[in-house]
Amino acid sequence: MRVSHVTLLHEYLERNAQRHPDKEALIVKKRRLTWGDVDRMASKLANSLRDLGVQRGDRVCTYLDNSVETCIAIFGILRADAVFSVINAQTKVDKLTYMLNDCRAKAVITDGLLERVFQDVFPHTPHVQHALLVMESETEDPPRSSIAKVKLHSFEKLLAAASDKLPVTRNIPVDLASIIYTSGTTGDPKGVMLTHHNMVSAAESITTYLRNTPDDKICSVLPMSFDYGMYQWLMTNQFGGTLVLERSFNYPSPVLKLIEKEQCTGFPIVPTIVSILKAFVAKGLKLETVKYMTNTAAALSSSHIETMQAICPNANIFSMYGLTECKRVAYLDPELINTKWQSVGKAMPNMETFIVDADGKRVPPNTVGELVIRGPHVMKGYWEKPEATAERLKPGDLPNEMHLYSGDLFKMDEEGFLYFVSRRDDIIKSRGEKVSPKEVENCLYNMGGVSEAAVVGVDDEVLGQAIKAYLVLTGEKEYKPRDVVAWCTQRLEPFMVPKYVTFLSSLPKTTSNKITKKNIADWAKRTYVSGDPA
Secondary structure, three states: OOOOOOOOOOHHHHHHHHHOOOOEEEEEOOEEEEHHHHHHHHHHHHHHHHHOOOOOOOEEEEEEOOOHHHHHHHHHHHHOOOEEEEEEOOOOHHHHHHHHHHHOOOEEEEEHHHHHHHHHHHHHOOOOOEEEEEOOOOOOOOOOOOOOOOEEEEHHHHHHHOOOOOOOOOOOOOOEEEEEEOOOOOOOOOEEEEEHHHHHHHHHHHHHHHOOOOOOEEEEOOOOOOHHHHHHHHHHHHHOOEEEEOOOOOOHHHHHHHHHHHOOOEEEOOHHHHHHHHHHHOOOOOOOOOOEEEEOOOOOOHHHHHHHHHHOOOOEEEEEEOOOOOOOOEEOOHHHOOOOOOOOEEEOOOOEEEEEOOOOOEOOOOOOEEEEEEOOOOOOEEOOOHHHHHHHEEEOOOOOOEEEEEEEEEEEOOOOOEEEEEEOOOOEEEOOEEEOHHHHHHHHHOOOOEEEEEEEEEEEOOOEEEEEEEEEEOOOOOOOHHHHHHHHHOOOOHHHOOOEEEEEOOOOEOOOOOEOOOOHHHHHHHHEEEEOOO
16 A cells, blocks of 8 residues: 555645645535645634634534535544534434434534524534534624524634634544444434544555546545545545535536536446436447546446446446445455456455354355454444444454454355345345345346336245335336346246336435435335336
8 A cells, every 4th residue: 555654634635735735626616726725724714613612522513515615624623633523414403413412512514594404403402512604605694593502603704814824733543533424224323433543544545446646536426424425535635636526416417517527537426326327328428538436335237337338438447345334345346347247346455354154253255144344444433332333343353353343244255256245134035045135136227227226025924025126217118017027037046036016206315325225115105106006
């Protein structure tokens, strides 16, 4: 791995400001900031936070869309020796209140237009002392607060009045840099604690295998509350490139034009983005400047890969796997994307993986078990949740070492390539056999005309669980449930073939745009199109 001589996350920014202060660092809509601009604004924010009483180790949350202010906030908070937590701006009042109370945030940076929201939240968050509001204009004052304990400040005015002198920091690599909240699909969100060492190690490892250079310009449409989206900014700081930041991919045409205009070289995606891109293949869209695309979570389907290759013919495609608790685990060499597309590759630099059975014993090749991870990227634990931490971090082979148990089922072949099987709780047991939903979904994506697919198990008196497939079609083809069953029958083992097929207008997604199966039956009732009853 390349030697960076950086031990604290915010030292990346300092290095860029020293080496090339006039180079563009961040492009958000019409705003274009150099590394010198980002450096000065981050110092101003850090000094402002300290003036407001934010001390070493205090938690400061951002509740903003992807924006210049979100990017500045991360490094301003770090320079104040505080801990940052990025919360999605779509988060509802109850969940936002929970997160702020859980980490006992001392300050919140949010949008001045969200007055109604924070009026509903702040009466119930006793630890919040300050709210820094991003106003529509630099001269606008924040609204008057009816909550005496929370002081409202104009973000712009605070920065304008603050010193841009680089503050002296006291933190060391083992100190917390961030708390990243999980999506909370199985209860209250858990705060993943990551140290400076964790995050620097992850950034160094990922940019090494991506072979990033200062000439890279990354277009990210992923929410920065999602660690995959946040790391696009952190890694841009690591290699000194440029980040082109968009709020979302809800309106793809302007984003695709922006990629062409700015000659972006990197395009991180999730499968739902590729599903949207399929419609542009027939239009002949080519993003010639993109030299790499990345995907994380599970292996891409072959149809997704074909779409990516058609639109970005010059791009290396990195199929990857990771989880918030350690950021990234494995990647597949792009040269193998067509021959080993079902695999997420091997462990990334400076990380080791192995697979264990229910008793924690390592299993032989091609045996399904839980993936276990060791390396410098592994989280410190869940914020103030020792029982949940103990379920994931367990004693390793060496004294005083903890291994991360992923909760995901994998198998590893004789060459060491990893194959995602299922989330541990997602495995379907049908006819006495274990069925991986991912394997069935890959088969469905290969039909053609399928935009999104989700496979679940439903109770069945005879089968134990029957396979049910929810599909969203692109409109290119029309299918009946029997067509889907026939397709799967020819390609899957009998116990894996869906018994029920339901066509929907859309599938439910998390705030990070991942398909979620939680409460999918209720969702189906609202979005039902045809097929078996929702």
